[in-house]
Amino acid sequence: MGSIQLKSVRKSFGAVNVINGVDLDIKNGEFAVFVGPSGCGKSTLLRLIAGLEDVTSGEVLIDGKDATTVGPSKRGLAMVFQSYALYPHMSVRGNIAFALKMAGEKADVIEQKVRKAAGTLNLTDYLDRKPRQLSGGQRQRVAIGRAIVREPKAFLFDEPLSNLDAALRVQMRVEIGELHNVLKTTMIYVTHDQVEAMTMADKIVVLDRGSVAQVGSPLDLYNRPNGLFVAGFIGSPTMNMIRGAPAEKRGAATIGIRPEHADISTTAGEWPAKVRLAEHLGSDTFVHADAEGIGALTLRLEGEAPLKPDQRIFVTPREANLHKFDKEGRRIN
């Protein structure tokens, strides 16, 4: 079991409010991702759940029990740090076994569990090495091994992949996803990378300046962002935001249109525009254009599109996929 609930959790450092009353319900077995720009409080929120920081007010419940004042060592949660935070003076075996030793397990049980975890993570050949003799990806695996061997109620990941290169990041992302499928343990994952959030999460929690902006499944957030902040944060390339006449015509202060939700024609359409740059990726073409009276637009076309800089085009948004927002930036359709 490993459900986690937050009730009006607040955290301030001196006069600075970092978390402003967060309510959150993470169910047993769920893969939840906290995402948001740097400084939004996502890591702090994770550390509050871990018990590494004390809440200023509010409650943290683990499996329905109040854990607000329980120390980090007693919460039964495991954490993987951005810096790996391996014990440099211990071998890989020592690192993975440490938590079991602290829990007072017998030596033969420890060895058996360490071997099993090392096997799962392809670390069997490295058990006697020190962390400094490992590559970045291997260190990350040791950090994960150290977490899974304890069979915790939930795993907490604090931007675990941000120190890895791009190829390894994709590979580890898949491995963590598979690990979740096998273990079926609750995972909370913090990242500033919305692609990681979209690909891994059952539930995404978007944070903005210490408050929850929106909670939902990746596609919920993509298809129905509840405000300008989430609309702009989720999705790559980002959503086009259009103010002024085209928005007023549709009864909104701002309208949002995702790059793939507009049609391009060279002969006729709603918004005349001029191509600034076309990026040909093979599978897609990203078109950066300047629309008259609207400004810069980013559009995505499937496959190859024979567009060149300075070419005149017409852009027509698909009405069904339009996002409408009021003056305060809230969704209204």
Place this chain on the structure above:
Amino acid sequence: MAMKQSVGKRAGVTILAWVVAFLIFFPILWTFLTSFKSELDAIAMPPKFLFFNWTLENYAEVQQRSNYLHYAFNSIVLSIGANVVGLLIAVPAAWSMAFAPTKRTKDVLMWMLSTKMMPAVGVLVPIYLLFRDLHLLDSLWGIGLVLMLLNLPILIWMLYTYFKEIPVDILEAARMDGASLLNEILYVLTPMAVPGIASTMLLAIILSWNEAFWTLNLATSNAAPLTAFIASYSAPEGFFWAKLSAASTLAIAPILILGWFSQKQLVRGLTFGAVK
């Protein structure tokens, strides 16, 4: 041209370094040489540098007159014992200041350092009276206590600087792994800090070994370390330079040898925190 200049410059710096090193080392060398002279040669004018009748009679007489081993034993017990106890207090103290600081931590650190700036003689009388009333005069426990307290600010300061370099993530990982505070300090922090703890200990042991003010004032015989052994040769009959030198050589030899073999650790200990 530039190459030549830099060679000349380096030669100059090297010569200067040797001159300074020689000046610092000279008193020790002179003491060492004097310890092999007769009393007459020792006070000869002009001084005799190397060409005198080398003799071991001073060492023989020093051995006869006083029990070197008794003093050496006290020195060892005091300098190691006091600092082991000091370390047991300093490690947790430095831990809390480095990893759980409060608004007042900097002030506490400065206050501890300020105690080292106070002239010791200012508190000699109250401490002497306290020691007299508590029957701690001339006892190893009493002298050990003073030496421990004397070095505690240095131990805490040095460990604090060293601990500050250890990533707090690793200690937090230990907490998440279910380690109690004691286990975190014992199994994670201390092993990682071993080089720092070792150089801190080394420096503190040397300072304690050389400490003369308190050991001379609070100990006479039972608990007297090697400082008292040296001092006993400048006693009522006047100065006997050759014997005094022999006693001094015997007293500083152990710590000199220790320092020689651990100079790398020591330099590291004295400069850590300075360069990241």
